[in-house]
Amino acid sequence: xxxxxxxxxFYASCERVFRPDLAGRPVVVLSNNDGCIVAGSAxxxxxxxxxxxxxxxxxxxxxxxxxxxxxSNYVLYVDMSRRxxxxxxxxxxxxxxxxxxxxxxxxxxxxxxxxxxxGMTIRERVGKWVGLPVCVGMAPSKTLAKLANHAAKxxxxxxxxxxxxxxxxxxxxxxRTPVSAVWGIGRRLGQRLQELDIHTAQDLARADCRLIRxxxxxxxxxxxxxxxxxxxxxxxxxxxxxxxxxxxRSFGEPVSSRIAIRQAVSDFTARAAESMRAEGLCAGAIxxxxxxxxxxxxxxxxxxxxxxxxxxxxxxTRVMVRQAVQMADALWQAGYRxxxxxxxxxxxxxxxxxxxxxxxxxxxxKQGKALMDVMDAINRxxxxxxxxxxxxMNRAEQCVWAMRRAHLSPxxxxxxxxxxxxx
Amino acid sequence: MTALPYFIERIAxxxxxxxxxxLEAPLDLNQLCIRQQEATFLLRVEGDSMVEAGIFxxxxxxxxxxxxxxxxxxxxxxxxGEFTVKELRLxxxxxxxxxxxxxxxxxxxxxxxxxxxVVTFSFRAHHPMGRARG
Numbered sequence: 001x002x003x004x005x006x007x008x009x010f011y012a013s014c015e016r017v018f019r020p021d022l023a024g025r026p027v028v029v030l031s032n033n034d035g036c037i038v039a040g041s042a043x044x045x046x047x048x049x050x051x052x053x054x055x056x057x058x059x060x061x062x063x064x065x066x067x068x069x070x071x072s073n074y075v076l077y078v079d080m081s082r083r084x085x086x087x088x089x090x091x092x093x094x095x096x097x098x099x100x101x102x103x104x105x106x107x108x109x110x111x112x113x114x115x116x117x118x119g120m121t122i123r124e125r126v127g128k129w130v131g132l133p134v135c136v137g138m139a140p141s142k143t144l145a146k147l148a149n150h151a152a153k154x155x156x157x158x159x160x161x162x163x164x165x166x167x168x169x170x171x172x173x174x175x176r177t178p179v180s181a182v183w184g185i186g187r188r189l190g191q192r193l194q195e196l197d198i199h200t201a202q203d204l205a206r207a208d209c210r211l212i213r214x215x216x217x218x219x220x221x222x223x224x225x226x227x228x229x230x231x232x233x234x235x236x237x238x239x240x241x242x243x244x245x246x247x248x249r250s251f252g253e254p255v256s257s258r259i260a261i262r263q264a265v266s267d268f269t270a271r272a273a274e275s276m277r278a279e280g281l282c283a284g285a286i287x288x289x290x291x292x293x294x295x296x297x298x299x300x301x302x303x304x305x306x307x308x309x310x311x312x313x314x315x316x317t318r319v320m321v322r323q324a325v326q327m328a329d330a331l332w333q334a335g336y337r338x339x340x341x342x343x344x345x346x347x348x349x350x351x352x353x354x355x356x357x358x359x360x361x362x363x364x365x366k367q368g369k370a371l372m373d374v375m376d377a378i379n380r381x382x383x384x385x386x387x388x389x390x391x392x393m394n395r396a397e398q399c400v401w402a403m404r405r406a407h408l409s410p411x412x413x414x415x416x417x418x419x420x421x422x423x
Numbered sequence: 424m425t426a427l428p429y430f431i432e433r434i435a436x437x438x439x440x441x442x443x444x445x446l447e448a449p450l451d452l453n454q455l456c457i458r459q460q461e462a463t464f465l466l467r468v469e470g471d472s473m474v475e476a477g478i479f480x481x482x483x484x485x486x487x488x489x490x491x492x493x494x495x496x497x498x499x500x501x502x503x504g505e506f507t508v509k510e511l512r513l514x515x516x517x518x519x520x521x522x523x524x525x526x527x528x529x530x531x532x533x534x535x536x537x538x539x540x541v542v543t544f545s546f547r548a549h550h551p552m553g554r555a556r557g
Contacts, residue, residue: 020537021504083461090461129462129489131539412464419467422484422499422506 001115001138002235003105004145005088005122008133008153010101011039014080015070017131018412018420026067030055033250034071034404071405079413083130091122096235104142106235112165119161139164142233143226146183147173147201174202174227184223189216201227242279247272248342252404254293256337258329259392261290264401265328266321266391268343273317276345277376284313284347286320288327293339306331315351316368317375321388341401456544462489464540466499466506473497473508476522481554482547484508488540497542502529506539 007013011029016022026044028037036054047065049058055069062069081100089095092105110118119136126134137148144164151173152162164170180190182201196215198204204212205227213221222232247268255261265288276283289305306327310319324343332338379385385395392399410418457463468482476497478484484499492498494513499506502519509519509529517531548554 020501020506020539023501023504023537086461129459131488419465419483420506421469422466422508423470423472 001107001110001140002142002145002231003092003107003115003119003122003136003138004098004142004149005084005103005105005126005134005136006149006153007084007101007126008135009039009041009045010081010132011070011072011077012041012044013132014077015068015073015409016041017080018409022068026065027070028058028062028067029070029072030407032072032403033252034406035250038072069407070409071407073409073411075411075414076409079411080130080132084126084132084134087126087129088122091118091125094235104145104235107138115163115165116161119163120159123160133160135160135162137162137164139170140229141226141231142235143183143223144170144229147177150177150181170229171202174205175200177201179204182223182227184219189220192216242281242348244344244346244348245272245276245281245283246342246344247275248289248340248344249401249403250340251293251338251401253401254337254339255401256335258332258334260399260401261328261332261338261341262325262390263392263399264341265324265343266388267399267401268341269321269324270317270387270391272343272345273315273320273372274376274379276348277315277351277372280351281348282313282315282351283310283320283345284349285309285345286323286327287344287346288324288331289342289344290328290331290338291340293337304331309347313347313349314368315372317372318368318388320345321390325390456485457487458543459487459489462540463487466508468508468545472521472523472526473510474523476510478508478522478545479547482545484542485544485546486540487543490541490543492538492541497545499539499542500536501539502534502536508542 009027012027015027015029024043025041026047026049027041028044028049029039030036031038034055036052037049037058038051040049040051044067047061047067049061049067058067061067077100084101085095085097085103088103088105092107093109094106096104098104105122107115107118115138119138122136123134126132135149135152137145137150137152138161139145139148148162148164151164152158152160155162164173177200178190179185179193179198179201180187182204185193185204193199193204196207198207204224207224209221209224212224225232249264249268251264255264269286273283285307287305287307291304308323308327310323314320328341375386410420412418412420453460464486466484466486468478468480468484471480473479478497486499490496492511494511496511497508498511498519499508500519501507507519509521512518512520519529519531519536521528
């Protein structure tokens with residue numbers, strides 16, 4: 001038995017915890033660079049604000065209904081997510097963090113009659129402890145738990161908790177769920193299934209497993225089995241070691257100078273390296289890519305990405321930045337406007353296994369590590385940041401390539417100067 | 424040829440330290456002040472409505488949302504769209520009591536208010552060093 005716990009309008013709800021004046025008011029949160037709407041409170045959705053809508057299209061609605069607008073405050077959302085997940089861990093033996101606002105719980109050991117009360121407890125506890133509303137769906141498979149959760153969100157009469165064990169109830173829910181809304185199917189597969197006269201989740205559940213495997217793959221066959229209540233996807237409580245760490249951002253304004261591109265790449269590399277070290281990993285390779293503006297339109301030049309091997313694998317920002325800036329210099333071409341850049345660290349391995357090469361100066365690695373430890377400690381302290389001079393002298397948010405975040409809320413839970421205030 | 428074991432660790436030749444076996448972790452303020460970490464939030468005090476309870480402007484409040492508020496607790500509630508810190512009284516009627524005689528009691532019956540959490544500790548910097556840090 002699985003429970004899927006999903007936070008309602010997570011980003012918007014996080015913002016509201018610290019802004020009691022916004023209770024009942026429509027709230028939207030914008031994507032990186034304030035480009036489009038990535039989340040909206042129920043009130044905002046009721047006004048017709050849709051996720052994915054570009055901000056300029058929603059401007060009129062926002063003005064007319066005095067919708068409150070926030071830039072993405074990931075520092076806050078990550079901290080609130082951590083709180084939700086560890087609250088859930090007080091109620092279930094195993095928690096799989098599925099995304100920033102969703103988690104699967106193992107509830108196999110709970111007596112059938114206790115499932116509904118447990119769902120209510122989860123809702124109450126996360127609401128009381130963290131201040132965020134959640135919905136809970138429970139079912140014998142993850143795919144059904146996902147559907148149950150969606151139904152719990154959609155139908156108020158569930159009270160936010162739906163236990164999908166009754167076969168008749170399951171049939172009714174499957175019958176009114178379009179096949180493309182099933183977890184792991186999506187729009188494109190949904191279209192192909194409709195050609196086979198499979199329109200609803202119920203049609204898919206009744207489809208012949210072998211046929212689905214032949215036409216599609218074993219992944220979709222598993223979906224069919226899962227829809228019939230057979231659990232094929234276990235709880236993955238242990239996180240897979242990361243394969244790569246990416247830091248990429250669209251620029252607030254298109255950038256054409258080589259210096260600005262260098263600075264951005266240097267900054268992104270340093271940030272990727274910092275999160276890599278926080279996970280105790282070191283990188284064996286680094287890639288850089290540049291995109292011309294406007295982002296999303298066909299590229300104006302080629303090649304736009306490059307990769308370099310780091311030998312030995314390293315945790316040292318200086319080594320990575322040197323490589324990254326060299327590649328950025330090689331990729332950059334005069335006369336183009338760039339809208340986005342990214343840095344990817346790959347071939348990651350545990351930091352302790354750093355190999356010594358023949359030509360390495362004795363102690364070089366040790367000193368580098370000590371320096372990185374000091375940098376990380378300063379940068380995590382919230383009191384200020386230190387960085388390599390190649391990134392430029394300005395604070396990151398003042399650089400031309402900085403993200404636009406005009407409506408950023410305070411980091412209420414992670415910075416001393418940003419604490420919420422009580423009179 | 425005879426293989427001889429080679430020990431990398433240094434072996435102390437003198438008496439073992441009499442302090443051995445008495446190592447304890449240093450005192451940790453988090454352990455004292457925070458019982459349910461995921462439900463604990465810090466807030467900054469504004470204004471002087473609680474000075475008689477020893478809560479002054481710029482103090483930091485530790486607020487535990489996992490606790491049930493009871494009569495006599497210092498609580499943070501949202502009232503008219505902002506957070507306020509007051510003492511909660513449940514009898515004879517529910518009210519929020521400022522601990523400063525210049526402020527009026529706030530009866531809860533006629534106000535729309537929502538509990539944020541129970542204040543478990545408050546602390547204040549007495550030296551410029553502490554103010555610079557927090």
